[in-house]
Amino acid sequence: MLSEKVDYDLILVRYGELSLKSRYVRRYFENMLVRNIKNVFRRHGLSCRVEREWGRIYVFTDNVSSGVDLLRRVFGVVSVSPAFRTVSSMDSVSKLAVGVSKKFLCGDMSFAVRVTRTGCHVFTSRDVAVRVGRDVAAVTGARVDLDRPDFELFIEVRDDVSFLFTEKIVCVGGLPVGTQGRVLVLVDSFYSILAAWYMxxxxxxxVFVVVDDSFLSCLDSFLSKWNMESKIISANVSCRVDLYSMLDRFFLDEGCDAIVTGYSMYMHSDDVLSSIMLLKKHVGHLFLHPLICFDREMMDQKLREIGVLV
Amino acid sequence: MLSEKVDYDLILVRYGELSLKSRYVRRYFENMLVRNIKNVFRRHGLSCRVEREWGRIYVFTDNVSSGVDLLRRVFGVVSVSPAFRTVSSMDSVSKLAVGVSKKFLCGDMSFAVRVTRTGCHVFTSRDVAVRVGRDVAAVTGARVDLDRPDFELFIEVRDDVSFLFTEKIVCVGGLPVGTQGRVLVLVDSFYSILAAWYMxxxxxxxVFVVVDDSFLSCLDSFLSKWNMESKIISANVSCRVDLYSMLDRFFLDEGCDAIVTGYSMYMHSDDVLSSIMLLKKHVGHLFLHPLICFDREMMDQKLREIGVLV
Structure with missing residues (x-):
């Protein structure tokens, strides 16, 4: 839904969950997220300058549209908005709003202005909304409709700087990769890739251990889609016991915290718990089976969502 | 959406997933499902007679409306339809369809007739749809609209018996309880109850092990809502190590296949994997953490859906 009609100044990046954490942990998570964002942009040859403040990251790039597309698939990013920036005065905010609205609005449309404000100003949020609403209506001929507008104008006044945007694009969410340890994923079905995605x-x-090379091309395209540079180990084993001892070794070599499978109850065999127990008996480390309670429909739908099944 | 306008003959019960299984396993699962359905009806003092045929269960009860309400929350039931039954002749099917439609349809509404047929008959599905459509339109004055009808009439012709219903009510799905082993759930947060629900x-x-009695009332209301008669063990322990040895004992005493927690990454502590590893070190059995990849929003929403949080 990103409009190509206008040249945005920057991308607002929102991340969630971190508000639960202490200041120290939060800073660590934010650093990791910024690092991951920069890596993704660099890998795609896109310019990227990051500024940040409490609870918010600002990404400046030459190509906002492509940047948004990348950010959709950066773990930890909850939503983004391509945005404009101006100084926090009534005049300049209104001037910007009118300029943007002229590109989107025409006389038979309705619109709403939503304003939030933090900091110390001589005006209130409501003052801004009233003034901008009046100016936009006067120039475009569009009418204000706060309940079901055709078009929304979001204005965030933050101290000296104000941001204006028209859409919030939902992204993958979650936590920045690298903040929660390292896991070894046993790839013996497409569902293993889904389990990896969840982790x-x-x-x-x-780190992937692939027991059948036929999964390699699928795994490659998955990793490139999600901009991940994970290590892949090919383990062509003749029997399960060999596999178990290999898993044991890879786990230690790679300094992993857990081994992850794509097993779910009732998919793999009539008695999944026994199979898991067998695996556990032979490999002493911590196992996680994030899909254990998923049913096939849920998994196939999610695999399509993340681009593994078509 | 169950209409109170008519007296249904029976409830059609659909169950999924089993089609993947061998005939033998499927029969075992069906038996378990029928047993569970009968138990739930008996516990609520509702009459219940069950007939079945390949892939389908028919429940006859004096109170179809309450029966549907119970079946919504029987694990393994994918959907139900309150239905009418008649012999498989054009005349009787059409007569029934007209009788039912008169209760639901009036002149300014549109309707569609959807017919499926298995078995050997002198007419096709299309013949039935055409005849019923014509008769219903003639009597009610409603018009046929196959694309976006106000009202749908589903007719299943199955050998000598035909069924007619107007809605499919989505139920909880999954597998019949009792087909996949026995697990011990460590209840130390509301999320543990969610994990149990998924299992x-x-x-x-x-089997529940409750470490804090404040969860008991919530657990009771959860179990009664889902019509489960699970064993609850109160384990008031002074330290974690006591808990670990108790879990070990309960696991063996109760003949369990796995210990289940409601742990998820980033909820419990900054380093959930280490906590899980600690648990694993002290208790030798198989652990499952079905919520490990859930985020808080997903969990809270699901808890509300299953009636634990309000």
Missing amino acids: MRRGCDV | MRRGCDV
Whole structure:
């Protein structure tokens, strides 16, 4: 839905969950997120300058549209808005709003102005909304409709700087990769890749152990889609016991915290718990089975969502 | 959406997933599902007679409306339809359809007739749809609209017996409880109850170990809502190590296949993997953490859906 009609100044990046954490942990998570964002932009040859303040990251790039597309798939990013920036005066905010609205609005449309404000100013949020609403209506001929507008203008006045945007684009959410340890994912079905995706979304670095090379091309396209540079180990084993001892070794070699499978109850065999127990018996480390309670429909739908199944 | 306007003959019960299984396993699962359905009806003092055929269960009860309400929350039931039954002749099917439609339809509404047929008959599905459509239109004055009808009439012709229904009510789905082993759930937060719900939905019998009596009332109301008669063990322990040894004992005493927690990454502590590892170190059995990749929003929403949070 990103409009191509206008040249945005920057991208507002929102991240969630971190508000639960202490200041110290939060700073660590933010650093990781900024690092991941910069890496993704660099890998795609896009310019990227990041500014940040409490609870918010601002990304400046030459290509906002492509930047938004990348940010959609950065774990930890909850939503983004391509935005304009100006100084926090009534005149300049209104001038910007009118300029932007002229590109989007015409006489038979309705619009609403939503204002939030933090800091110390001589005007209130309501003052801004009233003034901008009046000016935009006068220039475009559009009418104000606060309940079901065709078009919304969001204005955030933050101390000396104000931001204006027209859409919030939902992104993948979760936690920045690298904040939650490292896991070894046993790839023996497409569902393993889904399990890996869920672990990445919860902030884990992932190392893949692929037992059948036919999964490699799928895994490659998955990783490139999600902009991940994970290590892939090909383990062509002749029997399960060999696999178990290999898993054991890879786990230690790679300094992992857990081994992850794509197993779910009732998919793999009539008695999944016994199979898992067998695995556990042979490999002493911590196992996680994030899909254990998923049913097939949920998994297939999610695999399509993340671009593994088509 | 169950209409109170008519007296239904029976409830059609659909269950999924089982089609993946061998005939033998499928029969075992069906038996378990029928047993669970009968138990729930008996516990609520509702009459219940069950007939079944390949892939379908028919429940006859004096109170179809209450029966549907119970079946919504029986694990393994994918959807239900309150339905009418008649012999598979054009005349009787059409007569029934006209009788039912008169209660629901009036002249300014549109309707569609959807017919499926299995078995050997002198007419096709299309013949039935055409005849019923014509008769219903003639009597009610409503018009046929196959694309966006106000009202749908579903007719299933199955050998000698035909069924007619007007809605499919989505139920909880999953697998019949009792088909997938027995798990011990450590209740140390509301999320543990959610984890238990997911395990039940995948067919597991659940035994609860409650470490804090303040969860008991919530657990009671959860179990009664979902019609489960699970064992609850109160374990008031002074330290974690006591808890670990108790879990070990309960696991063996109760003949469990796994210990389940409601742990998720980033909820419990900054380093959930380490906490899980600690648990694992002290208790030798198989652990499952079905919520490990859930974020808080997903969990809270699901808790509300299953009636634990309000």
